[in-house]
Amino acid sequence: MSQHLIDVHAHIYPSSFPNTPIEEILLRAKAANVQSIITVSETLEDAKSILGLKNETWSDSLREMIEPCAGLHPVQPVGAMSLVSTEQANSILEFIQEKSAEIVGIGEVGLDYTPHVLKNAIDSNPNLNLSIEELKNIQQQVLARHIALSLQLDLPLNVHSRSAGHYALDCLRDYGARKVVMHAFDGQLKYARKGIEMGFFFSIPPSIIRSPQKQKLAAEIPLTKLLLETDSPALGPQKGIDNEPNSVIISATEISRIKQIPIEEVESCVLLCFH
Template identity: 90%
Template sequence: MFQYLIDVHAHVYPSSFPNTPIEEILSRAKTANVQSIVTVSETLEDAKSILGLKNGTLSDSLREMIEPCAGLHPVQPVGAMSLVSTEQANSILEFIQEKSTELVGIGEVGLDFTPHILKNAIDSNTNLNLSTEELKNIQRQVLARHIALSLQLDLPLNVHSRSAGHHALDCLRDYGARKVVMHAFDGQLKYARKGIEMGFFFSIPPSIIRSPQKQKLAAEIPLTNLLLETDSPALGPTKGVDNEPNSIIISATEISRIKQIPIEEVGSNVLLCFNSIKK
């Protein structure tokens, strides 16, 4: 068995696990041979919390597991769920600039064109009188600014693309993004192939065991473009149950089964891929 695994996309900070001490989550991950957890933010407050853990009172061995990222998720928890704004982007981009030497990447960023999310945003912002396409373009503009900063700082991007797979890939291509992890990609295989051609990586969560789409994706993506994630506390093996980084072995085991290769090969390849994009 390989020595350790890397979770390239998780939300491991107190607001994501209000009823579970972070020390317990990290300890369980360490016991499961998880060495590194790329910890992504959805808001500026999350990003501050992640660096607080990294620089805080955790034991050295647990603190070293956290690989901090900062970014602005396209869906923001303001009252009823709303979409990202230019003003929010200004604040997180300033934070990333200031803390760039402490970060391993920029994320979670991207596009979310889920129909009910867009409808809720329109319904809750009637005073702005924005169309669906205008809301999509605001997301594109915010993603473009994250891309530009990632190029300036040479930091990889950790990208969300729910119901917007090919739109996100087009935006990444048009703005010259280089080091990219497509997190839990839900788009069609023909679009995933375009991402492969651009040299992007695709990370697979434990929900693969209950997702035919993720199983087909793992079969299609070359091993050299595959990474592992948990998206903790979401996308676990059991729907509706909090997920943790220690479940990353499920992703690795399922990829091993699908590709009919030893699990050790999956783990060693993930390490190579991770090191190739890490700052």
């Protein structure tokens, strides 16, 4: 039987699963020996929703599975896909300080330089008259503020870095980030190696079974720096189908296959890494 597993990056709150009760998701995760779900936010509203789950009338064991984080994703759902603003950052950082005793980390934060995301942000906000480089700079400023608060509160960062792997790593290094999980890293192996040298962890989603890039990443990164995630409801084993934390065992199984070690060794290591 599988040991207790930890999903270090998932979006478990009602707006992410509008057609599925969160309690059912947690019950399926518990049945799959998932012990804890590090539950990250994308917006301030998400963060409030996550903390609200701790007051649900479920069993204590289900409520305890939710490990809340709060942070501002670099892409914000404002009209057409938009990008994070300094005003939004002010609100979430105040919330994190206020609720620091109730959260286990700061996330999901980071950088997103996906070309169509940057273009959409410019097209949907023509009055701002910002260049792509200026949009990138705003993201970096917001990430820097999250890093500073993580150091002040001694909380780990859960970092998004789509199409911006080495830029995010440079920003984390330049601002002195210490406790870092790089979530679903899509950068080149040479940049992942730099993250390893800085002591950062890398979490692997179930989409690894259909992603040669993630397979190479899992092969490259030492087991002592690997964690398991699902990014539920995204990055599941099947594209376009909602993913849940119970699929975290798929990540462990694939890492076991790639590294040719017993799955129990993978599970034991990730528990030690997280704690």
